[in-house]
Amino acid sequence: MKNNVIFFLGLVSALAISWAGIVLGSNAQLGALAPFYDDSEGAAFPQRLPGVAAQGQLVYRDLGCAACHTQQVRRPGFGVDKERGWGDRQSVARDYIYQPAPQLGLSRIGPDLANLADRKPTALDASDLYHLLYAGAPGMPTYRFLFETRTLGVGAQASEKALKLVGALEPKAGTEVVPTPQAESLVAYLLSLKNPYTYPEAVPFTPTAAEGENGGAK
Amino acid sequence: MTMKSEYSPTDKASRWPILFLLISGAVWLVLAGIFGLIASVQLHSPDFMAVCPIFTYGRTVAIAETAFVYGWLANAGLALALWVLMRLSGEPLRAQNWALGGTAFWNLSILGAVIGLSLGDLSGFELLQLPSYLQLILFFSYAAIAIPGLLAWSGRLRRVSFASHWYAAAALFLFPWLLSIAHVMLFSAPVRGVLQPIVAGWYAQSVWTLVLAPLALSIAYFVVPKVTGKVLPSYEFASLGFWCLIFVGGLTGGRHLVGGPVPAWISSLAVVSCALLFFHTFVVLLNLRGAFTAPGVAVKFIAFGIAAYVLGAVFDTVTSFHSVAVQTQFTYFDEAQKQLALYGAATSILFGGAYFAVPRITGKAWLSPLLVRSHLVLSLLGIMLLVVSLASAGAAQSHDLLDASVPFATITAHTRDSLLGVTAAQFLLLLGNICFLANFYGTACEILNISQPATFSPSSAMETPAS
Numbered sequence: 001m002k003n004n005v006i007f008f009l010g011l012v013s014a015l016a017i018s019w020a021g022i023v024l025g026s027n028a029q030l031g032a033l034a035p036f037y038d039d040s041e042g043a044a045f046p047q048r049l050p051g052v053a054a055q056g057q058l059v060y061r062d063l064g065c066a067a068c069h070t071q072q073v074r075r076p077g078f079g080v081d082k083e084r085g086w087g088d089r090q091s092v093a094r095d096y097i098y099q100p101a102p103q104l105g106l107s108r109i110g111p112d113l114a115n116l117a118d119r120k121p122t123a124l125d126a127s128d129l130y131h132l133l134y135a136g137a138p139g140m141p142t143y144r145f146l147f148e149t150r151t152l153g154v155g156a157q158a159s160e161k162a163l164k165l166v167g168a169l170e171p172k173a174g175t176e177v178v179p180t181p182q183a184e185s186l187v188a189y190l191l192s193l194k195n196p197y198t199y200p201e202a203v204p205f206t207p208t209a210a211e212g213e214n215g216g217a218k
Numbered sequence: 219m220t221m222k223s224e225y226s227p228t229d230k231a232s233r234w235p236i237l238f239l240l241i242s243g244a245v246w247l248v249l250a251g252i253f254g255l256i257a258s259v260q261l262h263s264p265d266f267m268a269v270c271p272i273f274t275y276g277r278t279v280a281i282a283e284t285a286f287v288y289g290w291l292a293n294a295g296l297a298l299a300l301w302v303l304m305r306l307s308g309e310p311l312r313a314q315n316w317a318l319g320g321t322a323f324w325n326l327s328i329l330g331a332v333i334g335l336s337l338g339d340l341s342g343f344e345l346l347q348l349p350s351y352l353q354l355i356l357f358f359s360y361a362a363i364a365i366p367g368l369l370a371w372s373g374r375l376r377r378v379s380f381a382s383h384w385y386a387a388a389a390l391f392l393f394p395w396l397l398s399i400a401h402v403m404l405f406s407a408p409v410r411g412v413l414q415p416i417v418a419g420w421y422a423q424s425v426w427t428l429v430l431a432p433l434a435l436s437i438a439y440f441v442v443p444k445v446t447g448k449v450l451p452s453y454e455f456a457s458l459g460f461w462c463l464i465f466v467g468g469l470t471g472g473r474h475l476v477g478g479p480v481p482a483w484i485s486s487l488a489v490v491s492c493a494l495l496f497f498h499t500f501v502v503l504l505n506l507r508g509a510f511t512a513p514g515v516a517v518k519f520i521a522f523g524i525a526a527y528v529l530g531a532v533f534d535t536v537t538s539f540h541s542v543a544v545q546t547q548f549t550y551f552d553e554a555q556k557q558l559a560l561y562g563a564a565t566s567i568l569f570g571g572a573y574f575a576v577p578r579i580t581g582k583a584w585l586s587p588l589l590v591r592s593h594l595v596l597s598l599l600g601i602m603l604l605v606v607s608l609a610s611a612g613a614a615q616s617h618d619l620l621d622a623s624v625p626f627a628t629i630t631a632h633t634r635d636s637l638l639g640v641t642a643a644q645f646l647l648l649l650g651n652i653c654f655l656a657n658f659y660g661t662a663c664e665i666l667n668i669s670q671p672a673t674f675s676p677s678s679a680m681e682t683p684a685s
Contacts, residue, residue: 011388014461033410064276064279142269
């Protein structure tokens, strides 16, 4: 290669092609994706996150929760996401259009959280989540710094937000453990994680008989 | 290591920007190793340092990755690219102050990024965990460091350019573009919803294929013919291999999005592109195969790096297929592939480049041959243990994840032994990298002649070949 100009034009065009192909191409396909209005429900889906949950998404991002948790359910037949109870349908692009910082994640050291608040038969509620964050789980660290241990004054009533801890975790007499505002918004966000509405493009893919056999061979 | 008299006045006149970049890189490498060690301990003992929000797992991995990629790989890669371009141009680097200033700002920004990440300013995108407020400084400082390199490229002695030229010039030129596109589309005017992970995936793959891999290949293409003393075999294919990487590399951006909520053609394109990239990988292997039989520490590192590069390309292709991705996706196997590329391929080749270049830049032999050998042994063992442990953890995890009846507590228990291996590997690598930093610092300090009275005459070691 002798000509510098042609060399640099080659570099620029290579970058431009991959950018136009992948980034602009998908933007053209999905950039104008609108919420889906359902006449029978009289509402459009997905719905916007409540303010405190949108804040919680930033807490989720800042703590790097996505290092261990994905938020994308793969279609039935591709992995066992449905069998694990992570969601009856696959996640689709429309689920994320209102999310300021979608956290798809690249690693499942912990479970997928895309439908955390909509698990069947019973989903975790706020007190379960606070307890999980405070006490940790096998493979999951504790997040004690999201909680505050306060001394109760003499005869003072315990906060209604105080965690109900038992056993080794029980706080000393006269103290209580309450979540910080950060923890509250994080939990509000986690409780907002559900994709209850099945969009036309998200109807579960039913494998044909032949593909079913392949799937069963695993 | 013995060296022949190759120290030239152009090396002496250009050494400060290169040494500054290299020493910064070596310091970041050790810091990245410390954070990588902490993160690996947290994988099997989640509560390790968990009381401190700065060291929560998500942040330690982000810090380790940022320090490693933007601290170590970028600094060392740029240093060696500048050195290669200077050597090939046949004259001292011009505009050195730009490189010195750029390096200072680049490293201050990385320091700022590490502090920002520890306080929670994560972006959440792989390989782009840089806080958005620092990206503009990083953009300009990289461009400033690239200026002397591009001047050396355009002012070269002969019109015909060499493979090292192409790879170095591509990396110098393309990173600011990539960073600016990613900055605009993800931070200053973020695209909607799943387009963000698509842009981030495109950026991450492009940084690897268009910046980090070319920086490593540039020095490999320079060192291997020098050490073997032969013309590169099948060199006529080298330019095709280069353009294959540059044109196809960015299209592999959807590799991690298989089965995700994105258009299916993105991952199909990634499969095809990964397979096409084989041509590039094959050409690299064909050109640089002399490294496998040549003697010397530098070329041993490079040979190991080339082997890892080829192996990494095979794994990337195989795991981009749907039927394999369903098993490996979201497991430690992804991490094993990433480490195989960043540590096994890029870092090994840069180590080899540094072992070759530093004696020529400083005019001094490496201070301690023992530390050189320790670094070689610790690095190669550490990298192999790291990749194998991660892959075996990934295999256990993949098997369990695909069985819906296995709870996560059991998966954690099953991967524990392999993850202990990861910690051991990170520890070996950290030890090796401390050897490297100490030895490099000692060697670089020799040229300052601190123990001798300051004179204007060159020291005797610069006149005679060091041995």
